[in-house]
Amino acid sequence: MIIAGENIVYVDNASTTQKPQCVINAIVDHYKGSNANVHRAGYELANRATLAYATARSRVAELVNSDVNEIVFTRGCTESINLLSRSIKLKPGDEVVVSMMEHHANIVPWQEACKRSGATLKFIPLNGYRLDLEAAKKIITKKTKIVSVVHISNVLGVINDVKQLVDLARNVGAYSIIDAAQSVPHMNVDVKDLGCDFLTFSSHKMCGPTGIGALYGKLHVLETLDPFQYGGDMIDTVTCQDSTWNRVPHKFEAGTPAIEAAVGFGVAAQYVKERYDPSRENGLIKHLYGQIEAMINLVGELDSSILSFTVDNVNMYDLATYLGLKGVCVRVGHHCAMPLCESLGVKAVLRVSVYMNNTIEEMDHVADCIREGVKKLC
Ligand SMILES: Cc1ncc(COP(=O)(O)O)c(C=O)c1O
Structure with a gap:
């Protein structure tokens, strides 16, 4: 997706979406x-x-x-x-x-x-x-x-x-x-x-x-x-x-x-x-998960268009910043759910959230960037 002349993979749709x-x-x-x-x-x-x-x-x-x-x-x-x-x-x-x-x-x-x-x-x-x-x-x-x-x-x-x-x-x-x-x-x-x-x-x-x-x-x-x-x-x-x-x-x-x-x-x-197609969005999330499964701790379930995770020995804010520098827009933190994060014992969760305009190629790119980032940061 091109935003302001830059090639961006926007996967922060649970936060807000781009406008058609x-x-x-x-x-x-x-x-x-x-x-x-x-x-x-x-x-x-x-x-x-x-x-x-x-x-x-x-x-x-x-x-x-x-x-x-x-x-x-x-x-x-x-x-x-x-x-x-x-x-x-x-x-x-x-x-x-x-x-x-x-x-x-x-x-x-x-x-x-x-x-x-x-x-x-x-x-x-x-x-x-x-x-x-x-x-x-x-x-x-x-x-x-x-x-x-x-x-x-x-x-x-x-x-x-x-x-x-x-x-x-x-x-x-x-x-x-x-x-x-x-x-x-x-x-x-x-x-x-x-x-x-x-x-x-x-x-x-x-x-x-x-x-x-x-x-x-x-x-x-x-x-x-x-x-x-x-x-x-x-x-x-x-x-x-x-x-x-x-x-x-x-x-x-x-x-x-x-x-x-x-x-x-x-x-x-x-x-x-x-246009909405929940099974297609869920397929994208499962595709991404399949590629990074070995290196992440899944926080949640793969029911919808959201994939949240932590990585052992990696600061999730650092990983989100790394992804941002690569043009991959994700969200990190407590996601306005502090009691939940507290009860799960997690401080910061990284969230990828897709929508109808995301593609399988973008998921491959996000997975590559996560792998690179984790290698650099841990
Ligand atoms: C589950 C849930 N409820 C409520 C809200 C609040 O929505 P808004 O900020 O649009 O009022 C959000 C926003 O992220 C949300 O994800």
């Missing part, structure tokens, strides 16, 4: 021909902007098989979870259940919500690199108000059986939340099939722009929640002392939204739906 021309064009075209604020005027340009924003919502809804009004636009997966952690009301004695393999985005908002309310945060432990579902059955009880778990771990590459966790949550009357930041970009995720109450994801991890993401929520559940932020667009009526709320999803979208980002997100949703 159709997404870039959609944003530029929007600015050139439809730029106005949404929902607030009768003139043609504003009608076009409003229509573009609504179309983007339908495209994102289609990607996860939801109804259009069940998609709330947020700033990303992190803000979607923050919204829920503020809008779902907890009380002392309530329990929130997450897992040991969560991204900080699905831990810290709940820590804060528990501190505010007197609720308790509980963790489903791991069995090897997978969730211990037998332990989950004991941890999820009548006290549980929320079960919030990641679909695909951004560190371990493990695909979790979230449907089973949704069922466990439903059986005790708890809300189920799926952090789908790493699954929606890569595979068919159908909210009706999963049966979850909420599902969160980000545009930038699926070929779309940064600064926008989505919260899917069952309409009747979203209708029961309080707004997250207050101001324009989210209201129905305002008097000097009180206000009433707009209908869902607008109730959760205070202020001028990221209109052009939504347009790009919508086009990206269509783009990935037509």
Whole structure:
């Protein structure tokens, strides 16, 4: 892949993805021909902007098989979870259940919500690199108000059986939340099939722009929640002392939204739906693993498009820097999952994460560079 005139192998897709021309064009075209604020005027340009924003919502809804009004636009997966952690009301004695393999985005908002309310945060432990579902059955009880778990771990590459966790949550009357930041970009995720109450994801991890993401929520559940932020667009009526709320999803979208980002997100949703191929991506990862298996310690499982590892006697930051100098873009560190890394006893993990535009030749090149780097550094 040529980026800024340089030949680069970009394998940091779990962090963010490169953008296809159709997404870039959609944003530029929007600015050139439809730029106005949404929902607030009768003139043609504003009608076009409003229509573009609504179309983007339908495209994102289609990607996860939801109804259009069940998609709330947020700033990303992190803000979607923050919204829920503020809008779902907890009380002392309530329990929130997450897992040991969560991204900080699905831990810290709940820590804060528990501190505010007197609720308790509980963790489903791991069995090897997978969730211990037998332990989950004991941890999820009548006290549980929320079960919030990641679909695909951004560190371990493990695909979790979230449907089973949704069922466990439903059986005790708890809300189920799926952090789908790493699954929606890569595979068919159908909210009706999963049966979850909420599902969160980000545009930038699926070929779309940064600064926008989505919260899917069952309409009747979203209708029961309080707004997250207050101001324009989210209201129905305002008097000097009180206000009433707009209908869902607008109730959760205070202020001028990221209109052009939504347009790009919508086009990206269509783009990935037509092209994603989880088995091809997994094949690339397995091909790479086959070439470096003897020299690395795999951290996780080869379920998805992610390969994480450490190497004995090699500093992973040094190896990532070496790969960077060779034009191979990987990520290293705790990957915003410090409790997980701590529990596994690893400080820094190197992660290769592929997407639809990566090739087998690139995997060969990455393997060669890893072999060279390890030889030089150990
Ligand atoms: C599993 C997971 N959840 C949540 C997030 C947060 O996403 P964002 O930074 O787009 O809000 C990430 C980002 O890496 C992630 O991998």
